[in-house]
Amino acid sequence: xxxxxxxxxxxxxxxPSEPRLRADxxxxxxxIRRAAIxxxxxxxxxxxxxxxxxxxxxxxxxxxxxxxxxIGLIEAVIEEVVATELYAIIDRTxxxxxxxxxxxxxxxxxxxxxxxxxxxxxxxxxxxPDSKSLMAICRAxxxxxxxxxxxxxxxxxLRSDFTADDLHVLLHDSALTLKHGTRPQRDDYDRxxxxxxxxIHAQQPTAAG
Amino acid sequence: xxxxxxxxxxxxxxxPSEPRLRADxxxxxxxIRRAAIxxxxxxxxxxxxxxxxxxxxxxxxxxxxxxxxxIGLIEAVIEEVVATELYAIIDRTxxxxxxxxxxxxxxxxxxxxxxxxxxxxxxxxxxxPDSKSLMAICRAxxxxxxxxxxxxxxxxxLRSDFTADDLHVLLHDSALTLKHGTRPQRDDYDRxxxxxxxxIHAQQPTAAG
DNA sequence: GGTAAACTGACCTTGCGAGTCAAATTGTGG
DNA sequence: CCACAATTTGACTCGCAAGGTCAGTTTACC
Numbered sequence: 499x500x501x502x503x504x505x506x507x508x509x510x511x512x513x514p515s516e517p518r519l520r521a522d523x524x525x526x527x528x529x530i531r532r533a534a535i536x537x538x539x540x541x542x543x544x545x546x547x548x549x550x551x552x553x554x555x556x557x558x559x560x561x562x563x564x565x566x567x568x569i570g571l572i573e574a575v576i577e578e579v580v581a582t583e584l585y586a587i588i589d590r591t592x593x594x595x596x597x598x599x600x601x602x603x604x605x606x607x608x609x610x611x612x613x614x615x616x617x618x619x620x621x622x623x624x625x626x627p628d629s630k631s632l633m634a635i636c637r638a639x640x641x642x643x644x645x646x647x648x649x650x651x652x653x654x655x656l657r658s659d660f661t662a663d664d665l666h667v668l669l670h671d672s673a674l675t676l677k678h679g680t681r682p683q684r685d686d687y688d689r690x691x692x693x694x695x696x697x698i699h700a701q702q703p704t705a706a707g
Numbered sequence: 708x709x710x711x712x713x714x715x716x717x718x719x720x721x722x723p724s725e726p727r728l729r730a731d732x733x734x735x736x737x738x739i740r741r742a743a744i745x746x747x748x749x750x751x752x753x754x755x756x757x758x759x760x761x762x763x764x765x766x767x768x769x770x771x772x773x774x775x776x777x778i779g780l781i782e783a784v785i786e787e788v789v790a791t792e793l794y795a796i797i798d799r800t801x802x803x804x805x806x807x808x809x810x811x812x813x814x815x816x817x818x819x820x821x822x823x824x825x826x827x828x829x830x831x832x833x834x835x836p837d838s839k840s841l842m843a844i845c846r847a848x849x850x851x852x853x854x855x856x857x858x859x860x861x862x863x864x865l866r867s868d869f870t871a872d873d874l875h876v877l878l879h880d881s882a883l884t885l886k887h888g889t890r891p892q893r894d895d896y897d898r899x900x901x902x903x904x905x906x907i908h909a910q911q912p913t914a915a916g
Numbered sequence: 917g918g919t920a921a922a923c924t925g926a927c928c929t930t931g932c933g934a935g936t937c938a939a940a941t942t943g944t945g946g
Numbered sequence: 947c948c949a950c951a952a953t954t955t956g957a958c959t960c961g962c963a964a965g966g967t968c969a970g971t972t973t974a975c976c
Contacts, residue, residue, distance in 0.1 A: 520921055520974055546964060557924045562966070564922095657905075659898055667891065667899070674887050675880040682876065689868055690876070696866075697906025729943055729952055755933060766955045771935070 527564045529554040534571050538579045542616030543572060543625060569629050576631045580617045584635055587611065588642050598655030601646045602695055605669070609691045612673055613684070622673040640666065660698045668694065736773045738763040743780050747788045751825030752781060752834060778838050785840045789826045793844055796820065797851050807864030810855045811904055814877070818900045821882055822893070831882040849875065869907045877903065 519527065533554035537545045547568060551558045565571040591604040611618045622639070626632055643662045650656030672694075682690070728736065742763035746754045756777060760767045774780040800813040820827045831848070835841055852874045859865030881903075891899070 522974065523922060526923085547966095548964080558965090559924060559967080560922080567966075657902075660902070663895070664899060664902070667895075671880070671884040671888060675883050678883050678887055679880060686872070686876075690873060693866075693869070693873070693906040694903075695906070697902040697904070731943065732953060735954085756935095757933075767934090768936080768955055769953080772953070776935075 523564065526554070526556050526560055530556060530561055530564055530571070531575055534575045535578050538572075538575065538617045539615065543568075543579075543620035547571075569626060572626060572629050573631050576629070576635075580611075580615060580621055581631065581635060583611060583615070584618065584621070585638070588638060591642065591646070597646075597649035597653040601650045601656060601665075601698075604642070604646055605665075605695060606691055608669055609672055609687070609694075612669075612676055613687055616676075619673040619676050622669060623677060639669075655700055657698055657700050664698070668698075732773065735763070735765050735769055739765060739770055739773055739780070740784055743784045744787050747781075747784065747826045748824065752777075752788075752829035756780075778835060781835060781838050782840055785838070785844075789820075789824060789830055790840065790844060792820060792824070793827065793830070794847070797847060800851065800855070806855075806858035806862040810859045810865060810874075810907075813851070813855055814874075814904060815900055817878055818881055818896075818903075821878075821885055822896055825885070828882040828885050831878060832886060848878075863909055866907055866909050873907070877907075 530550065533550050537550045537553055541549070547561050548558050550571070551561055554561075561567070561571060565574055587604065587607045591600050591607070594600045594603055608618075612622065620626070621632055621635055624632065624636055640662075643665045647656065647660065647662040647665055651658060651660070739759065742759050746759045746762055750758070756770050757767050759780070760770055763770075770776070770780060774783060796813065796816045800809050800816070803809045803812055817827075821831065829835070830841055830844055833841070833845055849871075853871045856865065856869065856871040856874055860867060860869070
């Protein structure tokens with residue numbers, strides 16, 4: 499199987515071959531891109547475009563001139579912001595031999611990334627369904643979820659009543675609480691990750707007190 | 708120990724002894740109360756006051772005249788909307804002999820109530836911190852959380868790294884996902900409740916694949 | 917320097933519900 | 947049945963924040 503999401507970003511929404519840009523426009527586009535990467539990394543994909551503009555040293559209007567708005571800007575930088583890391587996790591997960599460890603690694607890694615990168619939260623929540631690359635990432639997610647759950651069940655490491663949809667919801671809810679809740683301490687967050695994992699692992703007590 | 712939250716509602720924000728109300732005002736107050744109970748039950752405490760007014764057959768202004776706004780209205784009906792059920796759960800939980808079963812019952816019951824009653828979600832999320840009765844309910848929650856975790860740990864039914872704060876966060880996150888996410892099917896929701904419970908139960912695999 | 921490209925930032929827009937208040941209505945006591 | 951206070955009404959204002967627009971100005975390029 500090829501690497502995950504190999505071509506998310508062929509000519510994303512920005513500066514294809516079209517009429518050549520003037521030097522200042524070219525320069526601004528690049529500064530906006532850089533600013534966007536920083537801002538999206540630091541504050542998530544929902545950061546006000548005015549912030550991005552300020553960091554880039556241009557005015558809001560210029561972002562619209564160069565990228566026609568947030569979606570275009572996202573397409574132009576999503577690779578650097580989250581896609582690379584996300585797909586790396588997916589690839590690493592697939593490369594794990596024991597199916598039982600795959601899911602454990604995957605959930606831990608995604609939860610970690612969600613904690614560190616607000617943009618991943620926005621991605622998982624599908625905050626901008628109009629962005630094609632964002633949706634492509636989500637599709638890749640759904641795919642591996644199916645795989646992981648199938649493999650986990652088959653090898654008996656995963657409780658049998660746990661579905662791919664449960665996994666999807668688990669990560670989605672995880673994103674929701676980071677988005678709308680109070681950011682927990684890192685160690686609390688990690689401990690809760692293990693609680694979650696243990697809850698979906700096979701061989702449960704379930705009935706007893 | 709006395710029953711939980713015995714006197715949340717001594718003269719909540721509405722119609723105390725003050726100057727006697729005119730007949731129509733009295734009637735309206737009662738209709739608004741009834742409408743509010745319905746609306747809060749059906750759509751949560753955040754339902755637009757205009758909806759309540761419509762159901763009550765009065766105009767928005769009248770709600771302000773009679774209850775001085777949402778907070779006053781909440782104080783006036785919170786008992787019927789959520790307090791009674793919530794305190795009943797707390798009492799029933801305390802009456803359970805085996806400490807191991809207490810927490811299991813409690814979490815299941817609260818999750819169930821959150822699912823059925825959007826108003827409980829708003830309560831847990833402390834959407835209206837200015838409402839005294841709402842905050843009283845939250846305090847009662849915190850109290851029993853401490854008790855339950857202490858008891859659960861003591862009897863060995865609860866994993867030792869699970870804190871009262873974890874319990875608090877668990878229910879808070881649960882509320883958040885109901886508030887901001889897509890409402891899951893009832894049976895999916897219940898299954899996930901058992902996953903959660905199994906994750907915080909003692910004797911975990913944790914390390915293995 | 918002339919011209920088209922590009923930038924700028926003030927301004928308009930959107931959305932929604934809380935809360936207000938002058939004018940209209942209605943209950944009440946006499 | 948009236949006078950008048952109590953009450954209701956619903957149109958209006960407010961807040962708030964970000965997205966998006968465009969006339970006017972500046973800048974790159976030949």
